[in-house]
Each structure stands twice: as structure tokens, then as C-alpha cells.
Amino acid sequence: MVKMTESTYRIQGGTGEWEVVIGLEVHAQITSESKLFSGASTEFGAEPNTQVSLVDAAMPGMLPVLNGECVRQAVRTGLAINAQINKYSRFDRKNYFYADLPQGYQISQLYHPIVGEGVIQISLDEKDPDAHGKAIGVERIHIEQDAGKLMHDQHPTMSYVDLNRCGVALMEIVSKPDMTSPKEAAAYVRKLRSILRYVGSCDGNMEQGSMRADVNVSVRKPGGELGTRTETKNVNSMRFIQAVIEYEAQRQVDLIEDGGVVVQETRLFDPDRNETRSMRSKEDAHDYRYFPDPDLLPLELEDDFIFDCKASLPELPDEKRARYKNVLGLSPYNAAVLTAEHETALWFEQLLETTDQPEKIASSAANWVTSELFGALNRLGVGIEDSPVSPAQAAELLGLVADGTISGKIAKQVFEIMLESGDGAKKIVEEQGLVQESDTGAIEKVIAEVMAANEDKVAQYRDGKDKLFGFFVGQTMKAMQGKANPQVVNELLKKILG
Amino acid sequence: MTAIYQLGIAGIRSGIADGDFTAKEVAETFIARVRAAKPLNAFLVETPEHALAAAEATDKAKAAGEDLGKMAGVPIGMKDLFCTQGVETTAASGILKGFVPQYESTVSANLFKAGAGMLGKLNLDQFAMGSSNETSAFGNVISPWRRNDGGNADLTPGGSSGGSATVVSGRIAPAATGTDTGGSIRQPAAFTGITGFKPTYGRCSRWGTIAFASSLDQAGPMAHDVRDCAIMLESMAGFDAKDSTSLDLPVPDWEAALNSNLAGKKIGIPKEYRVENMPADIDALWQKGIEMLKDAGATIVDVSLPHTKYALPAYYIIAPAEASSNLSRYDGVRYGLRDLPDGAGLQDMYAATREAGFGDEVKRRIMIGTYVLSAGYYDAYYTQAQKVRTLIAQDFDKAWNSCDLLLTPTAPSAAFGLGEKSDDPLAMYLNDVFTVPSSLAGLPAMSVPAGLDGKGLPLGLQIIGKALDEQSVFNAGLAIEERAGFVAKPEQWW
Numbered sequence: 004m005v006k007m008t009e010s011t012y013r014i015q016g017g018t019g020e021w022e023v024v025i026g027l028e029v030h031a032q033i034t035s036e037s038k039l040f041s042g043a044s045t046e047f048g049a050e051p052n053t054q055v056s057l058v059d060a061a062m063p064g065m066l067p068v069l070n071g072e073c074v075r076q077a078v079r080t081g082l083a084i085n086a087q088i089n090k091y092s093r094f095d096r097k098n099y100f101y102a103d104l105p106q107g108y109q110i111s112q113l114y115h116p117i118v119g120e121g122v123i124q125i126s127l128d129e130k131d132p133d134a135h136g137k138a139i140g141v142e143r144i145h146i147e148q149d150a151g152k153l154m155h156d157q158h159p160t161m162s163y164v165d166l167n168r169c170g171v172a173l174m175e176i177v178s179k180p181d182m183t184s185p186k187e188a189a190a191y192v193r194k195l196r197s198i199l200r201y202v203g204s205c206d207g208n209m210e211q212g213s214m215r216a217d218v219n220v221s222v223r224k225p226g227g228e229l230g231t232r233t234e235t236k237n238v239n240s241m242r243f244i245q246a247v248i249e250y251e252a253q254r255q256v257d258l259i260e261d262g263g264v265v266v267q268e269t270r271l272f273d274p275d276r277n278e279t280r281s282m283r284s285k286e287d288a289h290d291y292r293y294f295p296d297p298d299l300l301p302l303e304l305e306d307d308f309i310f311d312c313k314a315s316l317p318e319l320p321d322e323k324r325a326r327y328k329n330v331l332g333l334s335p336y337n338a339a340v341l342t343a344e345h346e347t348a349l350w351f352e353q354l355l356e357t358t359d360q361p362e363k364i365a366s367s368a369a370n371w372v373t374s375e376l377f378g379a380l381n382r383l384g385v386g387i388e389d390s391p392v393s394p395a396q397a398a399e400l401l402g403l404v405a406d407g408t409i410s411g412k413i414a415k416q417v418f419e420i421m422l423e424s425g426d427g428a429k430k431i432v433e434e435q436g437l438v439q440e441s442d443t444g445a446i447e448k449v450i451a452e453v454m455a456a457n458e459d460k461v462a463q464y465r466d467g468k469d470k471l472f473g474f475f476v477g478q479t480m481k482a483m484q485g486k487a488n489p490q491v492v493n494e495l496l497k498k499i500l501g
Numbered sequence: 502m503t504a505i506y507q508l509g510i511a512g513i514r515s516g517i518a519d520g521d522f523t524a525k526e527v528a529e530t531f532i533a534r535v536r537a538a539k540p541l542n543a544f545l546v547e548t549p550e551h552a553l554a555a556a557e558a559t560d561k562a563k564a565a566g567e568d569l570g571k572m573a574g575v576p577i578g579m580k581d582l583f584c585t586q587g588v589e590t591t592a593a594s595g596i597l598k599g600f601v602p603q604y605e606s607t608v609s610a611n612l613f614k615a616g617a618g619m620l621g622k623l624n625l626d627q628f629a630m631g632s633s634n635e636t637s638a639f640g641n642v643i644s645p646w647r648r649n650d651g652g653n654a655d656l657t658p659g660g661s662s663g664g665s666a667t668v669v670s671g672r673i674a675p676a677a678t679g680t681d682t683g684g685s686i687r688q689p690a691a692f693t694g695i696t697g698f699k700p701t702y703g704r705c706s707r708w709g710t711i712a713f714a715s716s717l718d719q720a721g722p723m724a725h726d727v728r729d730c731a732i733m734l735e736s737m738a739g740f741d742a743k744d745s746t747s748l749d750l751p752v753p754d755w756e757a758a759l760n761s762n763l764a765g766k767k768i769g770i771p772k773e774y775r776v777e778n779m780p781a782d783i784d785a786l787w788q789k790g791i792e793m794l795k796d797a798g799a800t801i802v803d804v805s806l807p808h809t810k811y812a813l814p815a816y817y818i819i820a821p822a823e824a825s826s827n828l829s830r831y832d833g834v835r836y837g838l839r840d841l842p843d844g845a846g847l848q849d850m851y852a853a854t855r856e857a858g859f860g861d862e863v864k865r866r867i868m869i870g871t872y873v874l875s876a877g878y879y880d881a882y883y884t885q886a887q888k889v890r891t892l893i894a895q896d897f898d899k900a901w902n903s904c905d906l907l908l909t910p911t912a913p914s915a916a917f918g919l920g921e922k923s924d925d926p927l928a929m930y931l932n933d934v935f936t937v938p939s940s941l942a943g944l945p946a947m948s949v950p951a952g953l954d955g956k957g958l959p960l961g962l963q964i965i966g967k968a969l970d971e972q973s974v975f976n977a978g979l980a981i982e983e984r985a986g987f988v989a990k991p992e993q994w995w
Contacts, residue, residue, distance in 0.1 A: 057604060061835070063600070064711050068743060069745065102834050106830050108829060292871065294823075
């Protein structure tokens with residue numbers, strides 16, 4: 004049984020409560036044209052074995068040459084999480100035999116990673132991130148090669164190998180065991196993904212395998228000694244990461260309470276049965292015989308290079324959220340939602356840039372984006388980068404509301420037409436005669452008609468039945484097909500009804 | 502006029518330039534020599550068409566009045582560790598039988614660009630692991646040399662560049678490529694009375710050369726004399742962006758700067774190289790070498806390289822460690838031998854393929870390398886060996902405070918008979934005792950023939966220089982060459 008409160012996640016066992024300790028090793032594919040040590044393309048979805056260089060296939064005498072762009076992206080990522088950048092790092096060989104690993108070793112960085120300790124701020128409540136934040140430590144980031152892919156369904160007795168992915172650059176981002184609930188783990192991955200996408204060092208696409216996690220889980224009595232951990236490999240969705248933690252924590256508690264011991268081992272997640280299974284125990288663990296790769300020189304970074312990496316970083320989600328809140332005056336929720344994805348923030352900022360008074364319309368624009376636009380995009384099933392309405396078009400629409408040309412209600416109608424036709428808001432408003440009526444004379448005339456038709460209600464209102472005010476507003480608006488300026492209607496009604 | 506087959510690189514160059522003969526005649530001469538040399542088992546693949554095509558290109562270029570490359574018209578032997586496009590390349594291992602590279606190694610490509618042709622691929626110790634050319638999967642290479650005791654014992658040409666040493670000393674090719682990891686150019690050169698040069702680590706690209714121990718492997722020339730080595734190394738060396746350990750430096754014109762006047766040079770004699778049980782012949786030769794260098798104007802100083810005795814153990818940890826990893830790619834999955842027993846899974850295929858494809862010495866080194874990198878042993882062996890390597894490099898650095906070059910014997914003995922040491926790996930490893938320290942330090946070193954032992958077999962002297970100072974090594978080598986008057990050649994018995 005799982006008891007969940009706002010800040011603590013506990014497994015309720017027969018012997019009392021248990022705490023869960025979680026660490027994540029996230030493998031993020033570095034966005035680069037070519038592979039980490041070869042010139043082969045990294046494009047996803049190509050025909051098998053069409054993006055394989057002589058180096059990737061480990062032909063005799065072939066040598067790796069480091070791709071500088073991958074180094075740059077790893078350093079930028081490290082800087083984005085305020086991590087220490089190691090000016091000296093080195094590549095090591097991790098030796099093991101497998102058919103998807105032509106060299107017989109993976110080039111990685113065990114002893115001297117390129118990025119040291121950093122920190123990622125997560126939030127457990129979107130509505131007010133600052134009130135429910137937590138800092139998760141990052142132990143290190145190192146760069147390494149991905150392996151190829153075995154295909155077991157191509158031949159009755161043989162397995163085929165696709166080396167397209169072999170040698171593609173990965174960052175392994177290793178967290179400290181600072182997370183204590185599935186929710187925290189998910190928030191960490193979400194935030195990490197957001198940062199990577201802001202930085203542009205990884206596209207964060209979990210379905211295509213651009214991001215996957217090894218999930219380390221152990222349990223202990225609250226505040227007690229750390230328990231033995233298990234590592235569940237290659238978990239490739241936010242949902243599965245949470246499922247692994249829930250399953251593993253419960254399994255370990257049950258095991259310990261039944262008198263067993265957790266063994267340090269590597270496990271695999273089976274999404275169909277929603278469980279983890281032992282892959283290999285510590286005793287059968289590979290001895291990877293790490294040693295420095297003699298084909299590569301140590302990697303030494305100059306201050307100028309690091310400075311340029313730093314200068315190339317965009318405004319990152321935490322800074323941006325703070326600015327939206329403090330400078331633009333957005334609600335904590337809107338600031339959080341608009342900055343979670345870089346594309347959303349960029350879209351929002353383009354919208355503001357095309358108006359004269361960004362600060363003035365920021366709040367209403369934020370509301371509009373998070374409600375109207377998100378709703379429409381959801382219905383259409385597209386991301387904001389494919390929005391049929393451009394930021395400039397949205398600015399035009401919001402401008403018409405701000406200057407009183409149309410009401411908020413009409414604006415919704417106009418937006419629907421914009422989505423379908425692609426036309427601009429002004430054009431639609433003019434062509435369809437949707438301009439708001441603010442002329443007091445015209446409105447007073449309609450009010451007089453409404454009052455004449457409802458003399459009884461006028462009397463009741465004047466006798467103190469205040470609730471009827473809304474009725475008169477509604478009738479007036481209806482008579483004017485919604486085009487009356489509601490503010491003017493309100494003011495006039497108050498004056499005339501007394 | 503000297504017969505064409507007695508000529509080296511410089512001789513062929515001037516003969517072609519003077520119109521004494523054509524490049525085609527040179528190629529045909531050596532192709533015939535190759536055909537007649539089968540008993541020596543030096544060639545794994547013969548490529549007469551390649552040598553002829555290069556020769557024709559040279560003759561055409563000459564007729565057109567074009568500038569000729571440094572190696573124009575010289576048909577060379579290519580150690581079969583260099584991948585050659587369209588020509589089977591096996592590193593003398595069964596595991597690569599039938600492997601035909603789609604690419605040309607940088608070193609062979611550089612030589613061809615300079616006008617060289619290729620007579621064929623030369624036998625070697627399997628994956629360059631050996632000191633006697635007895636570990637080849639395709640049989641021993643036999644030295645052209647025989648003892649003068651009337652016996653007909655087949656002798657080793659040394660290793661691992663045994664094929665290269667045999668063809669150059671037997672005048673079957675005017676020059677050949679070698680590779681040197683712990684002495685694989687210098688020891689065979691010494692055993693066969695030729696000149697072999699290992700440049701500073703990084704001078705020659707390793708791209709396309711089948712790896713044995715990456716941090717030690719260096720290509721170099723094996724030729725008649727110092728001048729030929731200088732010409733050939735100029736053509737082999739150069740920066741290559743495809744090798745991250747390649748030196749991004751211009752290639753000096755070593756030949757033009759050859760100068761055997763050693764006035765002002767200090768030659769160090771390292772006392773630690775005076776090993777126990779060293780044959781008197783070798784000690785005497787060393788003394789002779791000292792006198793020759795003095796005669797050339799050099800000053801002799803005694804130096805100490807205190808960590809020398811740890812070099813061989815460190816080498817036999819580091820080289821196998823790297824080899825065990827470098828040779829993991831020969832797994833039967835993509836190329837070369839695949840042994841797939843009935844019902845075999847992946848692990849069975851690996852085991853069967855590597856069992857069948859690798860020779861005993863290769864397996865021995867893979868096992869040693871795997872062991873020294875294993876958890877629990879890594880620090881005691883590999884880390885320790887790396888520390889020793891640093892200390893050895895520091896020994897040399899300190900020595901350079903008092904001298905410019907070092908003079909030592911190349912090998913602790915003359916060539917031995919095939920089979921005499923093949924059952925005793927440790928005795929075999931001792932062959933490298935004088936060559937390994939400079940390999941660990943990445944320094945340029947060469948072997949020049951300087952005399953014969955009591956049985957009429959060649960002995961070599963080694964000159965070791967500072968990193969990047971190949972020129973001084975060449976110059977000292979030339980000084981010895983001029984004074985040693987080494988003209989002995991094996992009698993043709995094959």
C-alpha cells in the first residue's frame with residue numbers, strides 16, 4: 004500500500020514505513036550531424052546499415068576522431084546546470100563482447116568525465132513551483148558512444164545487426180540519489196528534458212530513444228542506512244520510470260520483510276506485465292576492464308572555448324520563469340507553463356514582440372495562450388511549432404480586444420475562424436461585421452427597448468432584486484448580437500436603472 | 502655497373518634519373534627476384550601488377566619531363582599489417598584470412614603518392630606479436646643468412662617485421678615498410694644486416710595499419726642504408742587528421758640535412774644496457790661503435806637510465822593490455838573468419854572463431870592483457886606499468902641533460918635458429934630488452950649494421966634520439982655506417 008502526501012512518499016510495510024531512494028542515469032543523444040568519433044550521419048529512421056562508416060564497423064586499422072560539436076554540446080549542457088566543467092577529461096574503453104558493438108569496446112569516460120557536479124531544480128507543483136521546489140544533485144555528465152541495434156525478427160534462426168546508431172554520441176547524466184518518490188523522478192526527467200531542449204543539446208525524444216534512463220532504486224527505514232540498490236536499464240518513458248520505481252520499491256520491501264535480501268543486480272522492465280526482472284546479478288556482472296583509450300589524446304578545454312559555450316546559451320527555463328513572474332507580472336502557473344517548453348516560450352515572446360506594449364498585454368496574452376491556444380492545439384493534435392495561427396496573428400487578435408474593437412467573447416469566435424481560414428483577425432472582424440458597438444447612443448436605444456419590454460422586471464430590480472442586473476445585461480447583449488461593449492453596457496445600465 | 506637488384510632507393514633514383522635503366526626494368530628485376538625467393542616464405546601476397554603500374558607511371562612522368570616523387574620507380578615490399586585497397590591483408594593471422602580492405606592505409610598511400618610501387622604483402626609475426634617471425638599463421642619466414650659453421654640451420658630474420666628484413670637483406674626488394682611496437686623494425690634489421698628506423702611516435706599515421714598496441718605502434722622504413730631510410734621515412738611520415746595521435750608538424754628534409762660530422766654532439770652510453778650474459782661479440786661491437794662515434798667528432802659520456810630493468814615487464818603489461826582490447830573486433834560478425842558450429846549461439850561463435858583464428862602467441866597476449874586489466878588486478882599491473890612508463894620517459898629526459906643521443910646494441914644476440922626459442926616465451930621476450938625502453942618513451946631510434954659475430958652473422962647498433970630529433974639519429978647512424986664498412990651480404994642459397 005502506498006501512502007502519498009505532498010512531500011513524502013512512503014511504502015507501508017508490515018514492519019512500518021519505508022523510504023525510497025532513487026538515482027537516475029539518463030542517456031541523452033547529443034544533437035549533432037555526425038557521430039561521436041566518425042563522419043557518419045546520425046539522422047533517425049534511415050534504412051539499416053546506411054549510416055555506417057569504416058570506423059563504426061570497426062574495420063581493421065580504423066581510428067576514432069573526436070567530433071568537436073559533441074564536446075561543445077556536453078559543455079553547454081554542463082554549464083546549463085551550473086556544473087563544474089572539467090578542463091581535462093579523457094576517454095576510456097569499456098570492454099565487452101556483443102554483436103551490436105563492433106569494436107568490442109564502448110568508448111566512454113569513466114575516470115575523468117567532462118562535466119562534474121551540478122544541480123537541477125525540480126518542482127512538484129506546477130501551480131506554484133517555488134513553493135514546492137527541490138534541488139537534485141547531478142554527480143557528473145560524461146560522453147560516450149551508443150551501440151548498434153540487434154534485430155531478431157528478420158530471420159528464423161539468425162539475428163541481424165543494424166549499425167546506424169552505433170557510434171552516435173550520448174551524454175550520460177548521472178544524478179545523485181536525491182529523489183525519494185516516483186513523482187520527483189518524473190519531475191527531474193521532465194526538467195532535465197526541458198533544459199536539454201532549451202540548450203539544444205538533445206531533442207529529448209523518448210519514443211525515438213533519444214532519451215532513456217537507468218533507474219537505481221533502494222529502500223530503507225526513514226533516515227536509516229542506505230539499502231542495496233538495483234539498476235533497471237533502458238527505461239524509455241516518463242510513465243515507465245515511475246512504474247519501475249513503484250514496482251521495485253514494493254518488491255524490495257516485500258523481499259526484505261519476508262526475510263530476504265536485495266541483491267545488487269541489473270534488471271529489465273517489462274512494460275507489458277508492468278514488472279522488472281533480473282537480467283544479471285553482481286556475480287555475473289561484466290568485468291569491463293576500463294582503461295584509457297590509447298587511440299585518443301586527453302581532451303583539454305581552453306577557457307575561451309568554455310566562455311564561448313557559456314555565451315551561446317539561451318535564457319534557461321528557471322531564469323525565464325522568474326522573469327515572466329517578476330517582470331511581466333504573470334501568475335506563477337502561467338510563468339511555469341509557458342517556460343516548460345522552449346518552443347512555447349519562444350512563441351509567447353514572439354507574440355509580445357509584435358505588440359507595442361508587451362508588459363501591458365503580457366498577462367492577458369499568457370491567459371490566452373494557456374487556455375485558448377493550448378485548447379485549440381490540443382484539439383488539432385499539433386505542437387505549438389506547427390500552430391496554424393502565428394504569434395503575429397495572435398498579437399493582432401489580442402490587440403483588437405485590448406483596444407475594445409471586439410469583446411473577449413467575439414475574440415473566441417474570430418479565433419475559430421482564424422484557425423480554419425488562416426485569415427487575419429482584422430480582416431475577419433471587418434468582413435463579418437463583428438466590430439464591437441461602443442456608441443452610447445446606440446446602446447441606450449437598445450436598453451430603452453429592453454426596459455420597455457420588461458417593465459415588471461425593472462420594477463422588481465428597483466425594489467431591490469439586484470440579481471436581475473445580469474438579466475438586463477444579457478438581454479441587451481443578445482439584442483445587439485453580442486457586439487456591444489460589455490463595459491459600456493454595464494455602465495449605462497447602472498446609470499439608467501438607477 | 503652494379504646489378505639493378507643490388508641497388509637501394511637512392512641508387513634506383515639516380516639510375517632512373519641518369520637514364521641507366523627504366524623504372525619498368527627495375528620493377529621487372531625485382532618481380533623476378535620475388536618469384537625466385539619462394540623458399541624464404543617472405544611474401545603472403547605478390548602484386549607484380551601493382552609494381553609494374555607504378556613503374557610505368559614513373560617512366561611516363563619522366564618522359565613528360567615531370568618532377569618525380571621521392572620514391573619514384575622504387576618497388577617496395579609492404580608489411581602485411583598495412584591495409585592495402587583491393588589486396589588481401591591478414592596481419593599473418595587466420596582470423597583475417599580472405600579479408601580485402603576497401604581502403605588504403607595512410608602510410609602505404611603516402612608511399613604510392615611518392616611514386617613507389619608494391620611488390621607484395623610481406624609475412625610477419627601474427628598481428629606483429631613476436632620476435633622471430635615464427636607466430637605467422639602462414640609459416641616462418643626464413644632469413645637469407647646462414648651461419649658460417651657449415652651448418653644449414655634455417656635462421657630467424659627476427660620479428661615482427663621478418664618478411665621485410667628478409668626481402669631487403671636478400672635483395673629481393675630494395676626497401677620495405679616495417680612497424681615497430683617494441684623493436685619490430687630494429688631487431689630484424691640488426692639480425693639481417695640492414696638499416697631500420699623507428700621514428701618518434703606520431704610521425705607516421707596509424708590510420709589503416711592493423712593495431713597491435715596503439716600507444717606504441719609506429720611505422721618506419723627498412724632499407725639498405727641510412728640515406729635510403731631517410732628518403733623513405735620522408736615519404737611515409739606526415740600529419741593525418743584521421744589519427745588523433747598523429748603529430749601536426751611538417752616533415753623535415755632529413756636526407757638533405759644528412760651530415761656525419763658529429764662535432765659538438767654528446768653520445769650517452771647507458772650503463773644499465775650492459776646486461777648479464779651479453780655475448781662478448783656484442784660488447785666488442787658496442788666498444789667499436791663508441792670509437793666510431795668519437796672518430797666522427799662526438800664526445801662520449803656515461804649516463805644512467807635507472808628504470809631500464811623495469812621496461813620489459815612494463816611493456817609486456819601495456820602492450821598486451823592494449824592488444825587484448827584492440828583485437829576484440831575480430832569476432833566473426835562482420836569480416837574475416839567466422840566459425841559457427843551447429844546450433845551455436847553468439848558466445849559460442851565468438852569462442853569458436855577466436856579459438857580457430859588466433860595463433861597461440863596472440864591468445865597468450867590477449868589472456869595476459871585481459872588479466873592485467875581485470876578488476877582487482879588493474880592497479881597492481883596496468884596502473885603500475887603506466888607509472889613505470891612515466892619513470893622511463895623521465896630517465897631519458899634526464900639523460901638528455903648530459904647528452905644528445907644514446908648508443909646501445911640493438912639486440913642481445915645475433916639471429917638464432919628457427920625453433921630454438923619458440924618454446925620459451927620469456928627467452929623470446931628478452932630479445933626486446935634494448936629496444937623496448939625507447940618505444941615506451943616514444944623516441945626515435947634506429948638500428949645500423951656494424952659488424953659480424955663469430956659465426957658470420959650481422960650485428961646492429963642502436964642509436965636513440967630525443968623526440969622529434971630524427972635528424973641527429975640519422976646523422977649518427979651515417980657516421981657509424983661510413984666507418985663500419987659493413988658490406989657483408991648473405992650468399993644466395995634459395
